[in-house]
Amino acid sequence: MKTLVVIPAYNEQKRIFVTVKDLCQNGYDVLVVDDGSRDATWKNLGDLPIYRTRHLVNLGQGAALRTGSEFAVGAGYDFVVHFDADGQHRVKDIEKLVNQLKAGSEVVIGSRFLQKKSDLPGKKKIILGLARIFSKKVLDLQFSDPQSGLRAFRTRVYKDLYWRKNDFMHCSEIMQNIKKKNLNCTEVSIVVNYDEYATNKKVKPKISMGWKMMINKLLN
């Protein structure tokens, strides 16, 4: 079973090399989609033996993941894993996700809230807690971590999972599609490393997204 780890990267010059190198050393096929970075992200990939491509302009994380997944489908991969570029995800969690796919799941979502191990900073904990309530009550999505960026799926369900949002709203859209298409989805516990770099990143989900999601839900 061939697995491709797709990494969307926007202005990640500080972390991209270490993150990707770690994956390569663990034997994963990696595709980095540079989402129109203005820093040295592309250059810093160096000679790493990976697939790489770039968006001519910055479109957003959702679009970069779509590009990567599109490539995985075309290149004949069986599984796709979405993995963050900033090093907050652990490589060893990928195996957990892939094992669930091998066991029959069609989509596997990494969740920070199934166990209490993730060391979330206070502010992040509040925001994610609110996002979770919003997602459950307003969007009617019964997932423990609706904003999780670590997920894996079988390429054959990509069409069902297909998300149109370019920004961070793709997370909720993917979950809505899982529900709509009744896909076999499992959540597995993951641990996320929140260091200063990951916490202080400039590109983050915005609160205004909640408003947009509500409008989408009402109009669709």
Add this chain to the structure above:
Amino acid sequence: MSVFQVLILLFIAFVIFRAAVKLKQKQISVWLFGFWTLLWLIVALIDIFPMSVSYVANMIGVGRGVDLIIYLAVIILFYAGFRLNLKLNKIEEKMTELVGKIAVDSTKKNQGEN
């Protein structure tokens, strides 16, 4: 005639003059020039005889002529904003598709050493 009315007339004269220049440079057709001029001439007439709008306003149940113009302007602007939003979304979708396709097609693998 008030100063405000004169200013509006001057503005209308400027708009028609610009259209005439474009017509002379063959950038627009005679038909478009005719339509554009007619539209602004109607605005000029309303400017000179504001009571004419009041007559229409009374007919359809709006208090004053100026109110009618404001209501119409708000509705038209709303619609224009909506159309603009749709167009923007469409352009963004097309751009996304294009950028994504170029990225997928140009994906390459570096055969460097691990």
